[in-house]
Structures are given as structure tokens and as C-alpha cells.
Amino acid sequence: MSDVTITVRGESEARIAPERATIRVSVRSDGPDRTAVVDHVLRLAEPVRAGLVERADAESIAEWTSKRLSVRAERPWSNDGKRLAPIYYASVDFTATFTEASELSVWVSDVSPWEGVEVGGVDWHLTPATRARIEREVAASAVGVAVTRAEAYAGALGLSTVVPLEIADVGLISSGPQPPQMAAFKARGAAFAADSSPAMEYEPDEIVVSATVEARFTAS
Numbered sequence: 001m002s003d004v005t006i007t008v009r010g011e012s013e014a015r016i017a018p019e020r021a022t023i024r025v026s027v028r029s030d031g032p033d034r035t036a037v038v039d040h041v042l043r044l045a046e047p048v049r050a051g052l053v054e055r056a057d058a059e060s061i062a063e064w065t066s067k068r069l070s071v072r073a074e075r076p077w078s079n080d081g082k083r084l085a086p087i088y089y090a091s092v093d094f095t096a097t098f099t100e101a102s103e104l105s106v107w108v109s110d111v112s113p114w115e116g117v118e119v120g121g122v123d124w125h126l127t128p129a130t131r132a133r134i135e136r137e138v139a140a141s142a143v144g145v146a147v148t149r150a151e152a153y154a155g156a157l158g159l160s161t162v163v164p165l166e167i168a169d170v171g172l173i174s175s176g177p178q179p180p181q182m183a184a185f186k187a188r189g190a191a192f193a194a195d196s197s198p199a200m201e202y203e204p205d206e207i208v209v210s211a212t213v214e215a216r217f218t219a220s
Helices: 034-057 101-111 128-156
Strands: 004-016 020-031 061-066 070-074 087-098 117-125 162-169 191-195 207-219
Touching: 004 128, 020 034, 020 101, 034 061, 034 070, 034 087, 034 101, 087 101, 101 117, 128 162, 128 207
Parallel strands: none
Antiparallel strands: 004 207, 020 087, 020 117, 061 087, 070 087, 162 207, 191 207
């Protein structure tokens, strides 16, 4: 039997508990006097800022940031169609990355009742080092699945030698078989997808890191 070209797909995934939780919090105030509104929102924001600094010093927060004070004005319309005096809106936004879900829950419980505080969504994620390691492991596993499938197909045909020609992200394998003497091995890494748990869940689901590759082999 002449050489046979085999094209397969390999998939793999890993599930891992989130290591970090990044939350967004806004402090807002509004009123008819711009100076009073600005002063008020800054007073409301100060205990939020102080709490983040305290937790960062205790290393329960990996990092935090605050955006500059934002102020805008709107002139509402009255019921009889007249423009009224402007209303001023001021806000200060904070972002904090917690290292423990329990610490996040305690902090949110503390600040959510405070005047002017709006708690936003939570982004659950891994540290860059962990994500890189898991992606490498899942990619290698996906390639292993592709190799195993190719060997199974070859064995079913009574062939014993499987040689890789191409491996690539899904959809990047060149169209049509290539002659063995012209084939080049191409590695572009797997295509990764990560599904984070929904916002505001303080007992998050595991993060799913997946990889899918396509591979082409010759069997003889």
C-alpha cells in the first residue's frame, strides 16, 4: 500500500480554580452645585481608597488603581418643555485585584452599604504564570490526542509508521495533501479559550482552558 495522508483534530482542556478576582467599584454623587458635588464625591471616595491601601499593604490585594475624578453636567427638561438648571454628576472609579475570594467577599460586604458606592462586576482569572503553564500543558495534550488518533487510523489500515507533516491552529492547515518530500513541520500553538465564572459570584466556577489543533500526517 502506498503512503496515506491522515488529517486529524486534537482537543484537550483543563479546569482550574481562579487565583485572582478583579472587581470594579464606582463612587458617585450629583447635585446642582458643581463644587459641592466634587467635594462630596471626594469625601465618599476617600474611605474606599484608604481601605484598598490597607488591604494592599496586607497583601490581600495584588494591585489596585483609581481613575481621575470625572465630572459632567446635564440640563434636564421640565414637564412643560423648558430646560432646567444643570445637574452635575461626579464619579471616581476603582479597580482592585484580590488574591482570595473570602477577602473580596468581606470587602464588598463592608463597602456596598456606603453612600454613593456602586459595586460592579468581578472578573475571575489566573495569574499570568499559571495561565502560561496551563496553556502549554493543554496544547501539548491536544497534540498528543492528534498523534494518538493518527496512529489509530494508521493501525486500522495496517500501517505502522506515522510521520507528522503539519500541525496548526484550527482552520490553518493548508488545503489538500502535500507530498512527503515537500512537507514542512509547522507549529503555531493551539487555539485557547477561557471561560470565566459569572460576575459577582464569590464562590466562582473553575476556569476552563481549552486547546484544539489540526494535524496532518503521512502513514506507511
